[in-house]
Amino acid sequence: MEKNVQQFPPFREPQAPAVHEEHGHHGHDEHHHDEHHEHAEPGFITKYIFSTDHKVIGIQYGLMSLLFMLFGFGLMLLMRWQIAHPGKAVPLFGPVLEKMLGQMASGGVISPELYNSFGAMHGTIMVFLGVVPLAFAAFGNYVVPLMIGAPDMTFPRINMASFHAFFLGGVVMLVSFFVPGGAAQAGWTSYSPLATTIPTNGQAFWLVGMVLLITSSLLGAVNFIATIIQLRAPGMTWMRLPFFVWAQFVTAFILLLAFPPLEAAGLLQLMDNVAHTSFFLPTGLAVGGRLADISGGGSPLLWQHLFWFLGHPEVYVLILPAMGIVCEVIANNTRKPIWGYKSLVYSALFVGFLSFIVWAHHMYMTGMGQTIATFFQTTTMIISIPSVIILTCLFISLWGGSIRINTPMLFVLGFLPMFGIGGLTGLPLGLAAADLYLHDTYYIIAHFHYVVAPGTIFALFAGVYYWFPKMTGRRMNEFWGRVHFWCSFVFMNIVFMPMFMQGIKGMLRRMSDGGANYSAARVPGAIDTLPDSVMHLNTTILWAAIGLGIAQIPFIINLFYSIYHGEKVNSNNPWGATTLEWQTPTPPPHGNFTVEPQVARGPYEYSVPGAAKDFTPQNEAGGPPAPATHAH
Amino acid sequence: MSESHSVNIKGTIRLCSVVLLVIICTTAMMIGISFAQLTWPLKVTFILSVAVINAFLVASYLMHLLSEKKMVFTVLAFTVFFFAGLLGLTLWAMADFPVGTTH
Amino acid sequence: MEIPYTTQVRPDTGLYNAKLGIWLFLASEVMLFGGLFSAYVLLRVGSPEGFWPHGWLSVTLGTVNTLILALSAITTLLAWVACKVNDFRQFKLFHGLTLVLALSFLCIKSYEYHDKWIHYEIHLKDGRIADGHLEEQDEKTVTISGRIIPGDQEQLLYDLRAQKSIPRDEIKLDRSNILKMENYGPRHNTFTAIYFTMTGLHALHILGGCVVIGFLWGPGSRMWKTDHARFTNRIEISGLFWHFVDLVWIFLFPVLYLT
Ligand code: HEM
Ligand SMILES: [Cu+2]
Numbered sequence: 001m002e003k004n005v006q007q008f009p010p011f012r013e014p015q016a017p018a019v020h021e022e023h024g025h026h027g028h029d030e031h032h033h034d035e036h037h038e039h040a041e042p043g044f045i046t047k048y049i050f051s052t053d054h055k056v057i058g059i060q061y062g063l064m065s066l067l068f069m070l071f072g073f074g075l076m077l078l079m080r081w082q083i084a085h086p087g088k089a090v091p092l093f094g095p096v097l098e099k100m101l102g103q104m105a106s107g108g109v110i111s112p113e114l115y116n117s118f119g120a121m122h123g124t125i126m127v128f129l130g131v132v133p134l135a136f137a138a139f140g141n142y143v144v145p146l147m148i149g150a151p152d153m154t155f156p157r158i159n160m161a162s163f164h165a166f167f168l169g170g171v172v173m174l175v176s177f178f179v180p181g182g183a184a185q186a187g188w189t190s191y192s193p194l195a196t197t198i199p200t201n202g203q204a205f206w207l208v209g210m211v212l213l214i215t216s217s218l219l220g221a222v223n224f225i226a227t228i229i230q231l232r233a234p235g236m237t238w239m240r241l242p243f244f245v246w247a248q249f250v251t252a253f254i255l256l257l258a259f260p261p262l263e264a265a266g267l268l269q270l271m272d273n274v275a276h277t278s279f280f281l282p283t284g285l286a287v288g289g290r291l292a293d294i295s296g297g298g299s300p301l302l303w304q305h306l307f308w309f310l311g312h313p314e315v316y317v318l319i320l321p322a323m324g325i326v327c328e329v330i331a332n333n334t335r336k337p338i339w340g341y342k343s344l345v346y347s348a349l350f351v352g353f354l355s356f357i358v359w360a361h362h363m364y365m366t367g368m369g370q371t372i373a374t375f376f377q378t379t380t381m382i383i384s385i386p387s388v389i390i391l392t393c394l395f396i397s398l399w400g401g402s403i404r405i406n407t408p409m410l411f412v413l414g415f416l417p418m419f420g421i422g423g424l425t426g427l428p429l430g431l432a433a434a435d436l437y438l439h440d441t442y443y444i445i446a447h448f449h450y451v452v453a454p455g456t457i458f459a460l461f462a463g464v465y466y467w468f469p470k471m472t473g474r475r476m477n478e479f480w481g482r483v484h485f486w487c488s489f490v491f492m493n494i495v496f497m498p499m500f501m502q503g504i505k506g507m508l509r510r511m512s513d514g515g516a517n518y519s520a521a522r523v524p525g526a527i528d529t530l531p532d533s534v535m536h537l538n539t540t541i542l543w544a545a546i547g548l549g550i551a552q553i554p555f556i557i558n559l560f561y562s563i564y565h566g567e568k569v570n571s572n573n574p575w576g577a578t579t580l581e582w583q584t585p586t587p588p589p590h591g592n593f594t595v596e597p598q599v600a601r602g603p604y605e606y607s608v609p610g611a612a613k614d615f616t617p618q619n620e621a622g623g624p625p626a627p628a629t630h631a632h
Numbered sequence: 633m634s635e636s637h638s639v640n641i642k643g644t645i646r647l648c649s650v651v652l653l654v655i656i657c658t659t660a661m662m663i664g665i666s667f668a669q670l671t672w673p674l675k676v677t678f679i680l681s682v683a684v685i686n687a688f689l690v691a692s693y694l695m696h697l698l699s700e701k702k703m704v705f706t707v708l709a710f711t712v713f714f715f716a717g718l719l720g721l722t723l724w725a726m727a728d729f730p731v732g733t734t735h
Numbered sequence: 736m737e738i739p740y741t742t743q744v745r746p747d748t749g750l751y752n753a754k755l756g757i758w759l760f761l762a763s764e765v766m767l768f769g770g771l772f773s774a775y776v777l778l779r780v781g782s783p784e785g786f787w788p789h790g791w792l793s794v795t796l797g798t799v800n801t802l803i804l805a806l807s808a809i810t811t812l813l814a815w816v817a818c819k820v821n822d823f824r825q826f827k828l829f830h831g832l833t834l835v836l837a838l839s840f841l842c843i844k845s846y847e848y849h850d851k852w853i854h855y856e857i858h859l860k861d862g863r864i865a866d867g868h869l870e871e872q873d874e875k876t877v878t879i880s881g882r883i884i885p886g887d888q889e890q891l892l893y894d895l896r897a898q899k900s901i902p903r904d905e906i907k908l909d910r911s912n913i914l915k916m917e918n919y920g921p922r923h924n925t926f927t928a929i930y931f932t933m934t935g936l937h938a939l940h941i942l943g944g945c946v947v948i949g950f951l952w953g954p955g956s957r958m959w960k961t962d963h964a965r966f967t968n969r970i971e972i973s974g975l976f977w978h979f980v981d982l983v984w985i986f987l988f989p990v991l992y993l994t
Contacts, residue, residue, distance in 0.1 A: 152738055154752045222759045229703065230740050230752050257714050260763045264770030268932060275921045277928035279774065297786075297925040302777050305722045306770055356714050360725055369728030372721075641825060644816045648809040655805045659988075663794060666993035679989045686985045694808050695978045701749040704758045711762040715769040722773055723780070 052156035053590055057163050058142030059471065061133050062464075068170060069130035069457075070552075075122040077545055082110045083514030084542040104182050115512035116185035117202065121173065123188025124206065127314065128213050129170050131456055135321035136255070137166070137220055139463050140248045142471065144224065146581035146588060147242050149233025149597040149619070154226040162219035169212030176205035187510060189311070192280030192303040196272045197287045207270040214263045217255045224252035233580070233619075235599030239345070240618065242579045242603040243338065246345050247324030250352035251317050258313035258356065265306035272298075279303075301366055308359035316355045318452055319419070320348060322459035323390055326412045329462050330394055332577050333409040334401030335614050337604040340393040347386035347393075354383040364432040365439045373432045380430035387423055391416065407481030411462035414489050415455055422450030425500065440510070443503025446496050454492045461485075464559070469574050473586045474566030480554040487551030494544035498537040505534045514538050576615045578605055583617050651693050658686045742964040757972040761979050768983050771933050775990065778925045788926045790895035791919075793847065797992040800843050801984065807836035808981040811948075811974040818967040823959060830952045830970075833977070837945050844938055851919040851927065855879060858914040862886030865906055866898075869918075877908045877916070930991055937987060940980045947973050 051057060078097075081090050087109060090097060094108020104114040145153055153159045176183040181200025184190065195203050228249050232241070241249075268279040276294065280303040283296030331338045338344065360368065360376040395416060403409065425447045428434040438444065461484070468476050507515045507530055519530040573582040580597055581588075597619040605616040665678045692698045744751050779787055810832040817825035850868075857865040857877070867881010882901045884891050891898045917923055921931040951966075951973060958966040 150738075154738060154740075155756060156738070158756075218760075218763050222756055222763070225759055226752055226756045229748055229755060230745050230750070231738070253710075256759060256763050257711060257766050260765075260767035261718060261770030261773070264767050264774065267936065268771075268774060271921060271928060271932055275928075275931075277921045277932075278925060279778070279928060279932075295922060295924045295928075297778065297782055299726075299777060299781055301726065302722075302774055305718075305725065306774070309718055309722075309770075353710075357717050357721065360721070363725075367729060368725055369730055372725045372728040375721075375724075639816050639819050641813065641816055641820060641822070644813055648812060652805060652809055656802065659798060659801055662989050662993055663798065666794070666989075672994075676994050679993055683986055683989045687982050690805075690808060690978055690982050690985065694812050694981075695975055703748050703750060703755065707758060707762050708765075711765050715766060718766075718769060719773045719776060722777065726777060726781070 050160060052152075052160050054141045054145050054153045054156070054159060055471075055588060057159050058138050058140075060163055061141060061166070062138035064167065064170065065130050065134035065138060068125050069134070070556075072122050072125035072130055073549060073552075075118045075125070077549060078110060079115060079118050079122065080538075080542045080545045082115055082512065084538040086513035086516050101177070101182065110512075112512040113185060114182065116187075116510075117177070117183040119510060120184045120187050120190075120206070121177070124173065124184070124210075126452075127188060127318070128210070129166075129173065131318050131452060131460070132217070132314075133166060134460055135325075135456060136217075136224075136248065136251055136317060137162070139321060139325065139460075139467070140220075140224055140251075143467060143581055144245055144248050145227060145231065146470075146584060146592055147245050147579050148228060148231060148236055149580050149593065149599060150227060150231035151591045151593070153223050154230055155223050158219050159223050162216045162223065165212050165216035165219065169209045169216060172205055172209035172212060176202050176209065179205060189307055190269065190303075191307075192269060192272065192298075192300050193282070193285055195269060195303075196281060197285075197292070204270065204273050207266050207273065210266050211263060211270075214259050214266070217259055218263075221252040221255040221259075224248055225256065228252075233597045233599055236580075236618075237599075239342070240599055240602050242324075243327040243341065243344050243348075244321075244324035246348055247320040247327075250348045251320045254313040254317050254320075254352055254355060258310045261306050262310035265303055268306075269303065301363075304363055304366065305360070308362045309356070311362060312359040313352075313355040315448070315451070316351055318456050320351070322415070322419075322456040323348070323394070325459045325463040325466070326394060326415055327397075328577075328579065329408045329412045329466050330397050331604045331606060332466075332575050333404040333406065333412075334398060335404065335576075335606045336397070336401050337602075337606055338393065339396040339399070340389075341602070341604065343389055344393050347389045350386045351383060351390075354379060354386075358383055361430050361435070364435045377431055381427075384423070384427060384430070391420060391423065406465075407476070407478060407485060408462040408466040410482065410485045411458045411465065414485065415458045415462070418450055418454035418458065418492075419456075422447060422452075422455050425450065438503060440508055441503035442499040442507045442509055445509050446499035446503060449496050449499070453496065454489070458488075461488075461555070466575070467581075468559075468562065468566075469569045469586070470581060470584075471587055472563050472566070474562050474564075474568055475574070476562040476566055477558050480558045484551060484555045484558070487554075488548060491544045491548035491551055495541050495548060498541055502530075502534050502537055505530060507534060573617075576613070578615050578617050579603055580618055583619055647693065651689050654689055655686055658682050742962075742968060751968060753968055753972050757975050761975065764979060768933075768936075771929075771936070772986070772990075775929050775933065778929060782925065785890050786893055788893045788895075788924070791926070792930070792992045793850075794992055796843055796847055797988050800840050801988050803836050803840050803843070804981045804984050807833045807840070808978050810836065811970075811977045815967070815970045815974050818959075818963075818970050821963070826959075826970075827952065827956075830948060834945060834948050834952060837941055837948065841938060841941060841945075844934065844941075848931075851931075854919040855916055856892065856919070856923070857908060857916045859908070859912050860914050861912070864889065864892065865908060866892055867903070867906065870905065875910055877910060877913065879906050879908070880904070881906060933987060933991070937980065937983055940983070944973075944977050944980055948977070 048056065048060070051060075078090060078093065081088075089108035090105075090110060094105070097105035097110070097114075098108050101114065104111050104117070110118070141153070141159070145151070173183075179201050182202055184195070184202040184206035185198050185200070186195035186203060190203070190206065228241075228245060268277075271277045272279050272281060278294045278296050278298040280300050281292070281294050281296060281298045282300060285292045285294065285296060327338055327344065358376060358379045360372065361380045364373060364376075425443070429438060429444065429447060465476055465481055468474070506528070507518075511517075514535075515530055516535065519532070519535045569586065572584065572586045575582070580599070583597060584592055585594065598621070599618050600621050601616060601618055603618060605611075605618075607614045608616050662679050662682050665675060665682070668675070670678070697704070738752070739745075740750075740752050742751055748755070810829045814826050814829035814833065817823075817829055853869045855865075855867065855869050855877075857879070859865060863886050864884045865879060865881060866884060867879040870878040870880050872878065880903065882898060882903055883906060884898070884901065891901070919927050921928045951969060955969070956966070958969070
């Protein structure tokens, strides 16, 4: 069997230093893209723009998606201002907005149309240009090949193409802000007929951008699956894969099979917008009080089905990689094996499978019949079981460990209860009777932000702090890391906790005045309106959101400062980890490993009784023999 | 190369001619059915079943799926299952509306 | 630094990388066209009784295209076999044939598109409907070769075979009598919309296939000498893609042309 395995040649041509090394020598803390000197070999363009090295591509994805996240966060701050102070000019940024966007922001006030644009683009950017590329493409690219002991991804050039498609998609989305009429306004869900009847071109740009982003994800997904199946090092059997790899594997399958129907739907909606077909436009549609000049005969609900067929699996794309990161960090910092590794793996697979047949729980309000609603309620309740199993395994893993508290671990400890809150508040939404009331209120906003923001994004921060030493050879500053965590944790909760209350009181989402029109303040004595106490929370949330933004400054500075000035790590494995990505040189060179690793044991052999150290790397010889069926 | 069994052009041409012949016949059959006096659902069922035969031929012989590995089958099985779910559940949802409502 | 299993098969999966890659890609393509087929089924099931077009597309041209694609699927397979038995001339022949067949498919398809593009449905102010191919038009008049359908028999438009009971004629219409004139482009109704979208996406796949096949036939075939095993694999996976495109057509044809 060995004959089929190619040996890796000695890895390092001395003249080709790995990504970040040279910055250390030059030692100034510019943004790291601005400083590139003529290196005789690969050259800036080939090395950073047309690179096929999975690690460079991972870092490209990482930086891009962090930037997009910051941008999406900025949009949200503007929206929060508008909600708290409807119709008042935005302080500081108002004039800038007016200059850039003209009439949409005349007088520095965010017009309702602009608010809708910001809302739609905030969602789109955060989901498709922020969290997914960071969680899946960035961490996946950087870490997965290292963890399975592979020299690179299976199709390096497709990997590069995937990044380029992503980049182009991002550019199209950004450009759409500046076309006449502004960016898409129909929400990140782009429901028809609204998305087609808004008389501006933003939606067409949105659709083109989405098709590019979907293409990027599809290429990525093919690559990840092929890599994990084909390039595992000798001895790396399925049940020896770190859970992070499993999570990425399931995520890739979800992307592979759930995204194409949305691509199809996107093409159909593009036809509706550009060629004036009526796929999603019903007969007799009236726009602005007049019968629309269309053939009709289409179905708005068809869009919703195709959208949510992706949309629900997408939420697992958002959460599974995060769970993978959490699992790695927990094992490493509790210094003991993960509790219930197999349950984790099977739960992740089961979640991935079931996530394809729960989608219509987003559509209870469309007046669907009881039988089909019952079906989707049932599957939704069933899918929450493996989610809870995963969370429980992670919690139990903490039990009895002498936990090492550092920044990544803090973020992970923050993740667990926050994701718990998000997940549990999803259960009432899965039941039609409760959802009919809660649908489209701020309760929904709070629910999914708890899972994504203090959930997934905390896990992503943990990942950045955790793998940073591998990428750069330096650590991020611990003190500022803790400041980052505690401030984010506090403000995050002040932002999102009140939204549950607002939602339960009946405040609807997607209103450009935050519901002021419905408030008791406007119509004294009216029944069932929003009381002042609910409206005042908008101000609280605004300031907490600003605080949350300020809390990210230490992170940004810490990130870039540490690339050049962080404390140097004194070994290739500073956290004392077992998984393979730490058994490489730091940062790993092109081709990753000096000798091809021979995997001899499972992923989490921490504190093995009788072992010399409290961790035993996966490639340390002398483990139990691999079971024959999995032999490679 | 992945296949171990030997191949030759003559044999392949023979196999292909058979496949082509069957495809011609099935296509003729489909057209025949489409002109027949049948109720609409029956017609669609017949024509699509013939199309499935056609597709099966292409997939199993031309794409040599019959001799393909388990991994490929697994992926395709999941894909077909999810497609069936997409189509089936959507249709079901569209059919199951409370009486008297339109959509 | 080489990535393993680019040509050899990995023992435990029995596949080389690109083989797995193309099947994964095809799986996603199944879902892509699956989404479109689902849309088709839904639109069709939801259309009111008697208003889904029958016989609008030329069965003859559709059949010819079906056979062309089937034949080209076979020639790609033969090209791959020629690679395996190391016969360069046969390879060039079969792969060249594939390319020619693919291009003829596209030609026929464009003719069909054109035919729909110049086909007009014209609502007259007196309630009647004129329907047929545009012959010529100027500022004052429009001439079509087709039929005039009484306003209360609009359903005839949707069943071309029934429509043929009315004799075809050269019809000259005064523009002042025309209420609305629209060709059979995508916006005409949901049938033409889905027809153009599905066959259009399929044609794009054919076009992509032509680029790949043309490349492997021409400049790409230099690899025949330098890395024969890898080249054979490339032919195999591009062939798999091509067969898939054929497979899609096998369903598009009956669904759009015959039912
Ligand atoms: C086990 C847990 C979960 C259940 C039962 C659940 C259930 C639901 C339901 C029924 C809705 C639709 C509510 C409505 O629109 O009326 C919803 C919305 C949403 N959920 Fe969850 N969810 C769960 C976990 C998650 C996770 C893990 C994520 C993401 C990481 C997530 C993200 C979202 C998002 C983004 C929306 C809002 C979509 C929109 O309308 O814009 N959910 N959830
Ligand atoms: Cu959902």
